[in-house]
Amino acid sequence: MTGVYSLVATERNFRKHIVMAILALGLGTWLQLSINEWLWVTLAIFVVVVAEVLNTVVEAIVDLLVGHHYDAEAKKAKDVAAGGVLIAAFFAVVIGCLVFIPELLQVF
């Protein structure tokens, strides 16, 4: 639980993703998504959360190892971890569009 608190307290991007997840859950509830649609939406949320967790772990370990010294391998590790979050976020956007756009078109 301390780790989750640390993520929320220190990672601004993680907080942004949590807000997006809460909005998606609220919209999904309002649109009364099917169980299949909920599976995809919750998968997308968890993929982003896991990517954020891994990114934070990599940042912490790299900082522990090299501190504030410039290091090409440290840069690579942090950039790849951040790239993982970007890929996960892209996956979530694709799922969000595929699930929510058809549902919203039926409402409006």
Ligand SMILES: Nc1ncnc2c1ncn2[C@@H]1O[C@H](COP(=O)(O)OP(=O)(O)OP(=O)(O)O)[C@@H](O)[C@H]1O
């Ligand atoms: N020790 C280092 N050596 C070389 N480049 C580094 C080092 N530390 C960070 N960087 C580069 O600076 C960028 C930003 O690093 P930083 O540790 O501030 O993470 P961040 O991406 O700002 O994470 P967050 O905003 O989630 O805290 C990294 O993506 C990396 O390219």
